[in-house]
Amino acid sequence: MSKAAKNEETKFFNTGTTKDPFVFASGNTLPGITVAYESYGRLNADRSNAILLFHALSGSQHAAGVTTAVPHTDERWTKDIHHGWWDLFIGPDKALDTKRYFIICANYLGGCYGSSGPASINPATGKPYAGSFPPVRTSDVVQSQLALLDHLGIQKLHAVIGASVGGLLAINLATLHPERVKLVVPIASGCRTTVLTRLTLFEQVLAIENDPHFQGGDYYEGKAPEYGLALARMISHKTFVHLDAIERRARQDLKQGGDTLSWYRVQHNVESYMLHQGKKFVKRFDANTYLRIADMWLRFDPLRDAGVSSYEELFARSAAAGQHYLIFSIDSDFCFYPEEQAELVSHLEKAEVSNMHITVHSDKGHDSFLLEPQLYTPHLAFTLDGRWNKASVDRTVQEVE
Structure with missing residues (x-):
């Protein structure tokens, strides 16, 4: 810049x-x-x-x-x-x-x-x-x-x-x-x-649709489907960035006691990096818009x-x-x-x-x-x-x- x-x-x-x-x-x-x-x-x-x-x-x-x-x-x-x-x-x-x-x-x-x-x-x-x-x-x-x-x-x-x-x-x-x-x-x-793109996009659609906060898209007066949108972004991100580049970008010093999901504990720098990308993305994008563009792409x-x-x-x-x-x-x-x-x-x-x-x-x-x-x-x-x-x-x- x-x-x-x-x-x-x-x-x-x-x-x-x-x-x-x-x-x-x-x-x-x-x-x-x-x-x-x-x-x-x-x-x-x-x-x-x-x-x-x-x-x-x-x-x-x-x-x-x-x-x-x-x-x-x-x-x-x-x-x-x-x-x-x-x-x-x-x-x-x-x-x-x-x-x-x-x-x-x-x-x-x-x-x-x-x-x-x-x-x-x-x-x-x-x-x-x-x-x-x-x-x-x-x-x-x-x-x-x-x-x-x-x-x-x-x-x-x-x-x-x-x-x-x-x-x-x-x-x-x-x-x-x-x-x-x-x-x-x-x-x-x-x-x-x-076909490969269609499957990858469909996975992202399912990630958002299956977030319990999505509510068919009517979520603006409540909690946004952040988990689903973050997961959708993680699915797509690995196609945007070469896997070797993901490894280079990932944090090298994952702290002890990293993020814990319901049961699984994040234990690798690449996992931590992808989770960070998903969490960061939900702050700047809307799940309904993501679905509209994914659907547009699927039906091109x-x-x-x-x-x-x-x-x-x-x-x-x-x-x-x-x-x-x-x-x-x-x-x-x-x-x-x-x-x-x-x-x-x-x-x-x-x-x-x-x-x-x-x-x-x-x-x-x-x-x-x-x-x-x-x-x-x-x-x-x-x-x-x-x-x-x-x-x-x-x-x-x-x-x-």
């Missing part, structure tokens, strides 16, 4: 009315929704330099600089998230150069950091929506953020970038609305939900959303729009395995979509995209600058260390 990190402020965009409600893919409606977002850099005169950034599962609109408070987040805006989650990548002369580009990052619909979500107040009752908040699909998030872009007067994005689950959203936007974006950058992501289906029957037909839309894809793999990724990006590239090639596939060599696992800008910046800058279009080959596969 830069010592001179700029102070940033979350802004709020409202859309929908009682007469013209926001309609979810499920058919549910809300009379209005709020989208919390931050922006960095300046929009140029013809509004052609905008980049939309989709955050990961537990991320927020706060991608760069320092934001010390966000309205309507209760006590969830902890010190752990005061610094932007992609600050290493956003700023003057960084990968997303704010001297050249206007970067927008918004909290997902269903989120807990200012966008409308289960913890938001239902105007009809004066209480949180809680369990009654509609299920959210990637197309709903895309729809809400396109409404924000319309509000800002941005008709076509220079690029859409998404890491992890954010990459699924980037692909969804690019294929549902190919006329709205030129460059598509999925980082450590894929084009479908694999770009073919259904686009009304097509094959990936070749799906990505033919990208080809017709002249889009270019930059796909990043991380060779130590246990969340979105490199085979998933290879599958995406195969579909793109069959549809004759221009693409570049980069494999990053890292010992940090899925979290590499948060921690190692030196491995991504040259390729991001190359693509955003348009130099890919001047290359003498249609597709380049590179490896970086």
Whole structure:
């Protein structure tokens, strides 16, 4: 984090009315929704330099600089998230150069950091929506953020970038609305939900659902399902961080008489580390939001959303729009395995979509995209600058260390 990190402020965009409600893919409606977002850099005169950034599962609109408070987040805006989650990548002369580009990052619909979500107040009752908040699909998030872009007067994005689950959203936007974006950058992501991911996410859903305090999501007037949310985070955390990195990060001096569960006594530094991660997470996140995003991920289906029957037909839309894809793999990724990006590239090639596939060599696992800008910046800058279009080959596969 830069010592001179700029102070940033979350802004709020409202859309929908009682007469013209926001309609979810499920058919549910809300009379209005709020989208919390931050922006960095300046929009140029013809509004052609905008980049939309989709955050990961537990991320927020706060991608760069320092934001010390966000309205309507209760006590969830902890010190752990005061610094932007992609600050290493956003700023003057960084990968997303704010001297050249206007970067927008918004909290997902269903989120807990200012966008409308289960913890938001239902105007009809004066209480949180809680369990009654509609299920959210990637197309709903895309729809809400396109409404924000319309509000800002941005008709076509220079690029859409998404890491992890954010990459699924980037692909969804690019294929549902190919006329709205030129460059598509999925980082450590894929084009479908694999069986392994489905099982891992389902375990997390069960962890929260089986917490006795969950109460079907209607827990805001009582005790939150902290145990279930902590367990869900622990299940996911081991896919985000390489196991060797977990061992390195874990406390080396576990104190005698460590945490005791009902019967089991925590007796290893790795156990203590994971328990600490779970306990820390529940202070800054909401279980209902976690379920909405996990459910969105589980039900991700770009073919259904686009009304097509094959990936070749799906990505033919990208080809017709002249889009270019930059796909990043991380060779130590246990969340979105490199085979998933290879599958995406195969579909793109069959549809004759221009693409570049980069494999990053890292010992940090899925979290590499948060921690190692030196491995991504040259390729991001190359693509955003348009130099890919001047290359003498249609597709380049590179490896970086």
